[in-house]
Amino acid sequence: MQITLPRIGTVAAWRQQVRRLAAAGIDPAAVIWSVGETAPDLFAAAPPRPAAPTRLMLSREAVEGIEMALMHSDPERFSRAHALVLRLSRRELRWGDRSDPALRRLLDQQKAVGREIHKMHGFVRFREVTPPGANRRAFAAWFEPEHPILEAAAPFFARRFGDMDWLIATPTLTASCEDGEMRITETEARQPPPEDAAEELWRVYFAAIFNPARLMVRAMKSHMPQKYWKNLPEADLIPGLIRAAETRVRAMHDPGTALPATLPGPRLRRKAPAGRS
Amino acid sequence: MVQRTLPEKLSILADAAKYDASCASSGGERRGSRDGKGIGSTTGAGICHAWAPDGRCISLLKVLLTNFCIYDCAYCINRVSSRVERARFSVEEVVSLTLEFYRRNYIEGLFLSSGIIRSPDETMAEMVRVARTLREREHFRGYIHLKTIPDAAPELIAEAGTWADRLSINVELPTEAALTQLAPEKSVKTIHGAMAEVKARGEAARDRTARGTRAPRFAPAGQSTQMIVGADAATDGEILRRSSSLYNSFALRRVYYSAFSPIPDASRMLPLIQPPLVREHRLYQADWLMRNYGFDATEIAPPTGMLDLQIDPKLAWALAHRALFPVDVNRAAREMLLRIPGIGPRSVERIVTARRHRTLRYEDLLAIGCVLKHAEPFITLPGWSPRALPDDANLRARFAPAPEQLSLF
Ligand code: SF4
Numbered sequence: 018m019q020i021t022l023p024r025i026g027t028v029a030a031w032r033q034q035v036r037r038l039a040a041a042g043i044d045p046a047a048v049i050w051s052v053g054e055t056a057p058d059l060f061a062a063a064p065p066r067p068a069a070p071t072r073l074m075l076s077r078e079a080v081e082g083i084e085m086a087l088m089h090s091d092p093e094r095f096s097r098a099h100a101l102v103l104r105l106s107r108r109e110l111r112w113g114d115r116s117d118p119a120l121r122r123l124l125d126q127q128k129a130v131g132r133e134i135h136k137m138h139g140f141v142r143f144r145e146v147t148p149p150g151a152n153r154r155a156f157a158a159w160f161e162p163e164h165p166i167l168e169a170a171a172p173f174f175a176r177r178f179g180d181m182d183w184l185i186a187t188p189t190l191t192a193s194c195e196d197g198e199m200r201i202t203e204t205e206a207r208q209p210p211p212e213d214a215a216e217e218l219w220r221v222y223f224a225a226i227f228n229p230a231r232l233m234v235r236a237m238k239s240h241m242p243q244k245y246w247k248n249l250p251e252a253d254l255i256p257g258l259i260r261a262a263e264t265r266v267r268a269m270h271d272p273g274t275a276l277p278a279t280l281p282g283p284r285l286r287r288k289a290p291a292g293r294s
Numbered sequence: 295m296v297q298r299t300l301p302e303k304l305s306i307l308a309d310a311a312k313y314d315a316s317c318a319s320s321g322g323e324r325r326g327s328r329d330g331k332g333i334g335s336t337t338g339a340g341i342c343h344a345w346a347p348d349g350r351c352i353s354l355l356k357v358l359l360t361n362f363c364i365y366d367c368a369y370c371i372n373r374v375s376s377r378v379e380r381a382r383f384s385v386e387e388v389v390s391l392t393l394e395f396y397r398r399n400y401i402e403g404l405f406l407s408s409g410i411i412r413s414p415d416e417t418m419a420e421m422v423r424v425a426r427t428l429r430e431r432e433h434f435r436g437y438i439h440l441k442t443i444p445d446a447a448p449e450l451i452a453e454a455g456t457w458a459d460r461l462s463i464n465v466e467l468p469t470e471a472a473l474t475q476l477a478p479e480k481s482v483k484t485i486h487g488a489m490a491e492v493k494a495r496g497e498a499a500r501d502r503t504a505r506g507t508r509a510p511r512f513a514p515a516g517q518s519t520q521m522i523v524g525a526d527a528a529t530d531g532e533i534l535r536r537s538s539s540l541y542n543s544f545a546l547r548r549v550y551y552s553a554f555s556p557i558p559d560a561s562r563m564l565p566l567i568q569p570p571l572v573r574e575h576r577l578y579q580a581d582w583l584m585r586n587y588g589f590d591a592t593e594i595a596p597p598t599g600m601l602d603l604q605i606d607p608k609l610a611w612a613l614a615h616r617a618l619f620p621v622d623v624n625r626a627a628r629e630m631l632l633r634i635p636g637i638g639p640r641s642v643e644r645i646v647t648a649r650r651h652r653t654l655r656y657e658d659l660l661a662i663g664c665v666l667k668h669a670e671p672f673i674t675l676p677g678w679s680p681r682a683l684p685d686d687a688n689l690r691a692r693f694a695p696a697p698e699q700l701s702l703f
Pocket of ligand 1: 363364365366367370371372373374408409410477
């Protein structure tokens with residue numbers, strides 16, 4: 018049997034379906050899950066094998082963990098979680114038991130989703146799109162998360178940016194907040210908002226706060242993997258900063274060099290130093 | 295004085311601020327702006343918005359109000375005798391940069407410090423004005439960290455605490471002798487006095503008085519400090535003992551260690567070489583052990599006074615105290631469990647809970663989350679005994695990593 022979950026409210030819909038399926042005693046192996054519109058599976062028509070109905074009883078920790086893991090991009094996540102919910106309810110398995118391969122997988126995915134949400138909170142970059150004459154400022158961002166986490170990540174932005182309107186578009190869904198009211202919709206325009214002049218200042222800051230005497234590229238990349246770089250306005254400065262680091266440090270050891278630290282990158286070249294004040 | 299553009303000022307004043315290691319935006323109250331009447335929130339944990347190629351998290355707009363300074367601290371790029379380019383922000387410029395960066399989700403807030411212009415009070419007053427404007431006029435609810443000038447008047451420090459989440463006062467150097475030599479205008483007494491002031495006000499703000507009224511809000515994320523490592527001859531042992539006494543005396547949230555970094559136009563009083571960055575890293579690890587593992591400052595640093603750069607201080611301690619190992623995981627006291635390499639406080643809690651019900655086996659430790667590769671030589675329990683490992687002279691070699699490129703040179 019094939020179940021297609023909606024793109025918005027995927028997790029809640031899955032939960033509802035699982036309750037129904039468990040009450041009807043349907044074997045998780047007989048269910049094929051998908052999100053949005055997908056081509057029907059050829060074998061999906063086979064009648065589900067009957068099983069005994071199960072009463073679903075889970076700890077809150079388990080429910081939260083499973084719901085989080087369901088925001089992973091793995092297509093198998095729905096059926097894996099479905100089977101696990103039944104096994105946990107029948108007490109065949111204890112929540113948190115990492116010796117069970119399926120549960121370990123789910124726990125790992127829960128962690129990956131949590132990390133991705135956290136990264137999204139850090140790496141979204143708004144650009145100002147306030148229309149002329151508006152009485153609230155408006156900002157928009159384009160973000161490409163690795164997992165469909167927008168719904169879980171969005172409330173953070175509503176708490177933080179209370180006095181402005183904002184919109185975050187991802188390849189599938191868009192979160193927006195106007196006059197304090199947040200909505201999730203399907204994404205219409207799959208493209209970043211127009212550039213914002215403030216990004217130049219941010220780039221100046223990014224280049225200046227970097228200490229060339231402590232180059233640690235690996236640490237940077239482990240925290241800020243390159244997959245995020247294309248939507249970070251500062252990221253294209255990085256190769257130039259790394260390249261120039263050694264020369265800048267050598268210059269510091271050279272008595273008699275008065276700086277300023279030169280700024281790399283084509284868009285950051287400053288006028289010749291204006292002399293000391 | 296030349297008129298500088300905003301990008302020029304930002305470049306100079308961020309460049310000058312980067313030697314301050316702290317970029318934390320954690321701790322303190324949780325706030326939001328869902329009510330629509332302001333901007334900003336704090337989450338308690340803090341968020342990194344970018345990482346610079348030096349591997350450090352960028353979470354705050356970290357700038358100096360000005361890098362003009364009348365003091366002459368030898369280790370500082372802004373000292374009066376340095377030929378660095380100078381700039382000065384206006385209060386409005388810092389306020390606007392903070393807000394514009396914040397609205398674009400570049401930062402968690404502001405970390406403002408300053409060179410001393412004219413007088414400590416005047417400088418401090420201007421920094422306070424930035425924070426007040428952000429809070430009162432702009433209804434900014436993001437994070438504010440103010441680096442406090444120790445010589446500033448107590449009223450100014452009090453007001454700084456009203457607006458800021460965190461205050462910091464840098465002790466700068468591990469010993470009084472070094473401070474006197476390298477920062478002639480500064481004094482340990484004044485620095486400690488200001489720290490005590492911050493501590494007392496913070497405590498007052500948390501305690502209710504007998505009548506149930508509350509003292510005004512004061513820096514809910516507490517205070518921190520920074521020490522420069524490697525600019526003087528202080529050993530790691532001296533540094534850690536100093537930290538320990540600072541933690542105890544002033545209720546500091548954090549002591550930051552900043553490996554002395556070569557600065558352009560450096561003073562001749564300073565060493566020309568940079569201490570290996572791994573030294574700073576080991577100090578952070580040792581500091582962590584003091585705060586979370588019950589280690590005392592006097593026992594972490596070996597008799598030579600210097601931490602082992604090759605292996606972490608917990609492992610080094612265990613290797614130096616082999617007679618105490620292997621530890622029976624099912625019987626040992628909590629304090630001893632905490633000293634086993636590869637086993638952290640969370641694992642210790644899990645072990646203590648689990649062993650109430652049953653005898654733990656080797657396999658259980660994996661599920662508990664211990665790093666067995668590190669723990670194995672130091673533990674014994676059903677399913678595992680380390681044989682002769684702890685006495686093996688090569689044990690250290692087994693853990694000492696292949697030289698890593700932690701330092702640029
Ligand atoms: S007072 Fe501060 S800014 Fe001035 S020279 Fe000393 S450390 Fe540098």
